[in-house]
């Protein structure tokens with residue numbers, strides 16, 4: 398798989414199952430609405446499309462991000478490569 402450059406959580410799909418947090422607790426957390434968010438170096442937590450480089454956990458491996466996305470029962474986590482192509486879920 399190509400290198401993962403960006404990711405997002407589709408909040409309408411997220412059911413707060415927290416599997417992603419079990420796999421990758423440094424990247425994902427649940428917000429007050431029980432939706433997964435990612436913490437940025439700026440201090441902002443967001444579900445919107447975010448560059449991996451902007452994350453507090455910017456050193457997280459592609460394998461871990463992929464495992465987290467694959468662990469999501471509703472496939473709410475979307476991964477994109479450097480060209481912006483969707484890498485997961487495979488479309």
Ligand code: SF4
Pocket residue numbers: 406410411412413414415416417418425432433468469470471472473474
């Ligand atoms: S595993 Fe999926 S449904 Fe569960 S909190 Fe993470 S993004 Fe949401």
